[in-house]
Amino acid sequence: MDQFSMQRKEMDDLTVLYIEGYLDAHTAHQFEEALRKIIEEGRYKIVVNFSRLNYISSAGLGVFMGVIEEVRSNGGDIKMCCLSDKVFRVFDLLGFPALYDIVKTEDEAIQKFRDAQEKAPE
């Protein structure tokens, strides 16, 4: 069985990336390649759905730190949803909840993008 896998869904200008398995120093490059591909396509509104992710180490967290500046400077964001308590605890230890939008459901994450769009000046 693969240690880590991903699936991607597109909804208008928004991309949802579903990640599954174990995100560590061995698998982080796969995740980074997938995120970079989305960014290279000019898609900067990204939701990462963690519902099937069992494990994350700082190598996985480092991927977010490596791309967030580029995403935000292009008017986008990465929002995270559906984290298990175990995975959330790692984010929490590193202070990520204050730096990133981490919400309970995918719908909430999508809604945050829609709300931001409505508030944006014409």
Place this chain on the structure above:
Amino acid sequence: MPRKTEQFLLVTPSDSKNLVLIRDLVGKIALRAGFPQDYVDKIQLAVDEACTNVIRHAYPRNRRGDITVRIGVDSRKLKVEVIDHGKGFDVQAVLAKDVNHRLNELKRGGLGIYLMRMLMDEVRFDVKPGKETRVEMVKYRDLRETDEQKALQKKLIEKSHTLRR
């Protein structure tokens, strides 16, 4: 619960594909020794971070090295030593660049050592460059967050709020 110390030893090539194997072994030993699941999760992650540092930094790319993981369990604690024979690192310099600095610059790296200190009750480094680097981590059965861990996280959360765009 073991009355005297039980020792386990794993030697693997320094390769990220072995992280899952190391985590599994450490986790199974901690579970069998009666540690609760939240402690097992913390021990596995701390060991992963120590081994990841070895894999990424200890050996030159053209030199294959080993990681030794030695685990000791007794009635009070679980002790893990992660040992390599690579180039070593400047402990004081790494500890001085705290995690706030890393997050402030959105820099990767350096988070692993911070996590190890947050997850385990004791973390010690013994670096003999070019000879042996030993990271020793201890988790006690009956300790919750230490004052040092609480203070580290409080500092981090305060900083994170100021970083939010």
